[in-house]
Amino acid sequence: MQLSYSAADLRDRDVLSKSDPCWLFIQKEEMEYLKNLAALKFHVYDVDTQFHNVEVKMLKLDEQQFLGEATCALSEIVTKSNRSLTLDLVHREESTRSTRPRNLGKLTVHAEESVSSKTTTEMILRCSDLEYKDLFSKSDPFLIISKEVENGTPIPVCKTEVIKNDLKPTWKRVFLNIQQVGSKDSPLVIECFNFNSNGKHDLIGKIHKSLADLEKLHSSGQGENLFLPTLVGHDYHNKILKSQLFVEKFSQSVEHTFLDYLAGGCELNFMVAIDFTASNGNPRLPDSLHYIDPSGRPNAYQRAIIEVGEVLQFYDSDKRFPAWGFGARPIDGPVSHCFNLNGSSHYCEVEGIQGIMMAYTSALLNVSLAGPTLFGPVISNAALIASQSLANGGRKYFVLLIITDGVVTDLQETKDALVKASDLPLSILIVGVGGADFKEMEILDADKGERLENSTGRVASRDIVQFVPFRDVQSGEISVVQALLSELPTQFLTYMRTRDIQPLSS
Numbered sequence: 001m002q003l004s005y006s007a008a009d010l011r012d013r014d015v016l017s018k019s020d021p022c023w024l025f026i027q028k029e030e031m032e033y034l035k036n037l038a039a040l041k042f043h044v045y046d047v048d049t050q051f052h053n054v055e056v057k058m059l060k061l062d063e064q065q066f067l068g069e070a071t072c073a074l075s076e077i078v079t080k081s082n083r084s085l086t087l088d089l090v091h092r093e094e095s096t097r098s099t100r101p102r103n104l105g106k107l108t109v110h111a112e113e114s115v116s117s118k119t120t121t122e123m124i125l126r127c128s129d130l131e132y133k134d135l136f137s138k139s140d141p142f143l144i145i146s147k148e149v150e151n152g153t154p155i156p157v158c159k160t161e162v163i164k165n166d167l168k169p170t171w172k173r174v175f176l177n178i179q180q181v182g183s184k185d186s187p188l189v190i191e192c193f194n195f196n197s198n199g200k201h202d203l204i205g206k207i208h209k210s211l212a213d214l215e216k217l218h219s220s221g222q223g224e225n226l227f228l229p230t231l232v233g234h235d236y237h238n239k240i241l242k243s244q245l246f247v248e249k250f251s252q253s254v255e256h257t258f259l260d261y262l263a264g265g266c267e268l269n270f271m272v273a274i275d276f277t278a279s280n281g282n283p284r285l286p287d288s289l290h291y292i293d294p295s296g297r298p299n300a301y302q303r304a305i306i307e308v309g310e311v312l313q314f315y316d317s318d319k320r321f322p323a324w325g326f327g328a329r330p331i332d333g334p335v336s337h338c339f340n341l342n343g344s345s346h347y348c349e350v351e352g353i354q355g356i357m358m359a360y361t362s363a364l365l366n367v368s369l370a371g372p373t374l375f376g377p378v379i380s381n382a383a384l385i386a387s388q389s390l391a392n393g394g395r396k397y398f399v400l401l402i403i404t405d406g407v408v409t410d411l412q413e414t415k416d417a418l419v420k421a422s423d424l425p426l427s428i429l430i431v432g433v434g435g436a437d438f439k440e441m442e443i444l445d446a447d448k449g450e451r452l453e454n455s456t457g458r459v460a461s462r463d464i465v466q467f468v469p470f471r472d473v474q475s476g477e478i479s480v481v482q483a484l485l486s487e488l489p490t491q492f493l494t495y496m497r498t499r500d501i502q503p504l505s506s
Helices: 074-078 211-220 258-263 300-315 352-366 376-391 411-421 440-444 480-485 488-498
Strands: 002-008 021-024 040-046 065-072 084-088 106-112 119-128 141-148 154-159 174-177 188-194 202-209 224-232 235-254 267-275 320-326 328-330 349-351 367-369 396-404 426-432 465-469
Touching: 040 106, 065 074, 065 084, 065 106, 074 084, 074 106, 074 300, 119 211, 141 174, 154 174, 188 235, 202 211, 202 235, 211 235, 258 488, 267 300, 267 352, 267 376, 300 352, 300 396, 300 426, 300 480, 320 352, 320 376, 349 352, 352 367, 376 396, 376 411, 376 426, 396 488, 411 426, 411 440, 426 440, 426 480, 426 488, 440 465, 465 480, 480 488
Parallel strands: 267 320, 267 396, 396 426, 426 465
Antiparallel strands: 002 106, 021 040, 040 065, 084 106, 119 174, 119 235, 141 154, 141 188, 188 202, 202 224, 224 235, 320 349, 328 367
């Protein structure tokens, strides 16, 4: 993603000439529209002539005259039909006040996708002569493709499905965006693992290749031997294996992107479901996960709603969000595993993120926390809304946020609901709050290798779940919203592409 800028009506800070403005901002080389959606802040300065030949990063801002600043979310820009947004520039101190700040000019920001972001590589990979890793059966192999960064740490960008009991597997096609890996010549690591249900997968072997290398491998029709790092004395040596990787198909094409669909009028519709089971603790006590702090400090449930909702709301035109609670007993009623958060018996929608927050606070005063923790009913309700929209020809994709403090009790029923929902325009984000052991919850997230299977043996058509324990993202290195939304663009595009749904021309 590339951003370009223009400004108008700036203050004239130079005595004998017009101001010489430049804007300084923090920008990553690859701006991924759903992963990096914290607020963008732009600072505009009057840079004196003597500094015009100085690199931007070498400028000392305290030597320049400040003209104004503006803030927005990237989602506010990319959801505009022309991908341009005009912002009022204000003074630093005034931007945080409740009173109307002075207008110091206007800044227009335009977003544009680079060509590489639309170039997609499609591959079909297979292996031969894989080694046995299981004691009483053949290996259950899957591949993870990672890009190598400067510090040597591999960052996963693609994963195949698990093929059970097979030493010469051919996996389903995989798609790699050129921008995901850097370039066609960027180094990649392809690792073959044997799947284990405990999450501790055995490395069978790996190779280092770029996309250009893999294309040559496909053209030659030959395989490449895997190697396995093996400890010899105090050092690791690469043991060359008999196992080989083959590239059965390699093609490149320009694909429609997430932004193409947004520009064509496709919307993301936000939904939320909140856990009101008794294990959260008495909401009136400070140690409860549902405690409403009089100081205004949000609890974990409120934080998740705010951080995810404030990003997704810009992709939803009417900003009316279905909101449910589960695991509680409404006044004079039985335990409900899917009740409308607003207290209505007729409709489930609330107005905006503030509406969710108000309904949540009100519900805490009007229900009794109970249990057990069941996901099936809320997932089925979300799936019903998605299916009705689909039947009516709606160009909408739904995102359900479930916030919970405990391990799901109806695991099989939840799997059944998720497998059924995998055919619908729906993704499910799950945030685990509190100190519970969430290992079983990770089964619902196919990141560990295996796709979900329902009680009749049907496998999910795609991965639609992303699970994040809240405590794992409180260190500050990655935000809740980044962790939760990291897979959403891929899930969205997988749904659209496998059904050959084209974006409307903008």
